Amino acid sequence: VTPETAPNRTEVRRADRDATDEAPEILVQGLVAHVGFVIEGQPYVIPFTYHFDPASPGKLYLHGSTKGRALEHFASGAPICVEVSLLDGLVYSKTAFFHSMNYRSAVCFGRARIVEDEAEKRAVFEKLIGRYFEGRTAPRDYTSPTAEHLSVTTLVRLTIENWSAKARRGGPNGPHDKDPDAPGSAGVLDLDRPKPA
């Protein structure tokens, strides 16, 4: 079995939580990409800043320093997994079992390559700054990357082969949560959006 033929790589087993049509919006709202890769059978997960543009949904850019084991590995085109989660609320119930979280989570599978083209690198870095700092633009707010700065920064482009997303919404589902006379308390502790998780 190769990664390409692994069964059900993006299957969401609980149909009630499938939110694959929301994957682009989750990737737009997220701030941290949790990137999984394998070296010699050992899994690693490292957080990265990233850029995703819903107008180009087949790719996702990861940004890191030129140092680091992860980026060296990415250059090889090995399979990677990128997960982005948004934590929307903490759900509490009158019954222990029904405590939960409201979240939206997307996962992307594919292979990544280091971006060598300077024009692509430059364009993505400018967009990435605008994604993290809405409305921030050069040269008003900052000076654009120099060729030297571009040369010591690594940008990785993931070609997304497939993705899925899941979500949980709403209040607690315990048997007594809608009964005001039942002992205990139930509700949702909302967390401000957008909230990376």
Added chain:
Amino acid sequence: VTPETAPNRTEVRRADRDATDEAPEILVQGLVAHVGFVIEGQPYVIPFTYHFDPASPGKLYLHGSTKGRALEHFASGAPICVEVSLLDGLVYSKTAFFHSMNYRSAVCFGRARIVEDEAEKRAVFEKLIGRYFEGRTAPRDYTSPTAEHLSVTTLVRLTIENWSAKARRGGPNGPHDKDPDAPGSAGVLDLDRPKPA
């Protein structure tokens, strides 16, 4: 090379960002564990709720439904990686290259097994609810898990073999960020703590 002998599994390459002594505090503050594992060479990353107690730093519990590919895999004792990140601020600079993030991130390596012991399961679930909802206790706020509920919930115990943590703090480090006469703007957009990422 086996996972145990893989070189430098927890090395933090940038010494200025090493924060391994903060790993317990990061795990205490985090809300989401990003769990990496490998099936047939393919990396996966899935978000979980979790429990970590700094008084028992050698283990970490992951909580999921009984369904799901990940938990089936965990039962095998295969190597996994658990990453928890806290996003503290967005750092903006007068120079594109010096935009950054303030974060704290911990990563744990080890092997995991499903917890079969009902007393351990029960105790961890009660503590987990108290960790996510400070001060929430049974029977005042909710009814404790029934044996039936425990039987359909899966708890996984990771034995942490090693861990590391890294952090970035402070303002931007661009060459003009402390010069009020230089064009553009520089600073930190603080995000409320604790902030999972």
